[in-house]
Amino acid sequence: MKNYYVGNFKTGFENTKGWFVGSFLPEGFAKTDQVEIKYFNHNLGEKFDFHKHNQKLEIGIILSGKMRLIVGEEKFIIEGGQCWYAEKGQVVMQEFLEDTEGFAIHAPCVPSDKEMVSIN
Numbered sequence: 001m002k003n004y005y006v007g008n009f010k011t012g013f014e015n016t017k018g019w020f021v022g023s024f025l026p027e028g029f030a031k032t033d034q035v036e037i038k039y040f041n042h043n044l045g046e047k048f049d050f051h052k053h054n055q056k057l058e059i060g061i062i063l064s065g066k067m068r069l070i071v072g073e074e075k076f077i078i079e080g081g082q083c084w085y086a087e088k089g090q091v092v093m094q095e096f097l098e099d100t101e102g103f104a105i106h107a108p109c110v111p112s113d114k115e116m117v118s119i120n
Contacts, residue, residue, distance in 0.1 A: 002028075005028075005029055005030040007020075007029075009037075009039045010039055013039070017038070018038045018039050018040050018041075019036055019037070019038040020037060020038065020039060021035060021036060021037035021109075022035070022036040022037070022109045022111065023036075023109045023111065024109075024111045032109060033108060033109045034107065034108055034109060035105060035106070035107045035108065035109055036056075036104075036105070036106040036107070036109045036111070037103060037104070037105050038103065038104040038105075039102075039103055040100075040101070040102055040103070040104060041099070041100070041101045042065075042067075042096040042099070042100045042101075043096065043099055044096060044097065044098055044099055045095075045096065046095075046096045047093075047094065047095040047096070048092075048093065048094045048095075049093060049116060050070070050091055050092070050093045050116070050117040050118070050119045051091070051092065051093075051114055051115060051116050051117055052088075052089055052090060052091045052092065052114075052115050052117055053088055053089075053106065053110075053113045053114060053115070054088055054089055054113060054115060055088060055108070055110045055113045056088055056106045056107055056108055056109075056110050056113055057085065057086065057087050057088050057106065057107055058085070058086045058090075058092065058104070058105075058106055059083065059084070059085050059086075059104070059105040059106075059107075060078070060083060060084045060085075060094070060102060060103070060104055060105075061083045061102050061103040061104075061105070062078050062079060062080050062081070062082050062083065062100060062101075062102040063080055063081075063101045063102045063103075064080040064100065064101045064102075065079070065080060065096065065097075065098040065099050065100025065101055065102070066078070066079045066080075066096075066097040066098040066100060067094055067095060067096045067097055067098075067100050068093075068094070068095040068096075068097055069084055069092065069093070069094055070092065070093040070094075071084070071086055071090060071091070071092050072090060072091060077097070091117050091119070093119075
């Protein structure tokens with residue numbers, strides 16, 4: 001088994017919803033339990049409802065576009081060239097205000113670690 005991968009992160013990962021690094025990938029790809037990395041291209045109006053990760057941190061890097069981010073009770077507008085970080089256990093919500101391209105990074109790789117949260 002080789003311990004490296006070289007490839008195109010924008011294509012070929014439709015079955016993993018854009019995740020191109022992580023323990024859930026098939027052999028021969030960037031398979032690791034240390035980190036999950038996803039390339040995304042979300043459309044205007046897409047939304048990830050309130051959720052948290054109890055075992056992993058979450059990082060977002062916005063290359064282009066604009067999104068609304070809620071972390072806890074604070075609201076932010078994040079645009080191309082900006083990034084954000086949320087420690088494990090922090091409740092977040094993301095809504096895309098424009099077509100938005102970027103990367104999501106989670107560490108460590110725990111695919112089942114997403115808990116939806118009801119906010120009143």
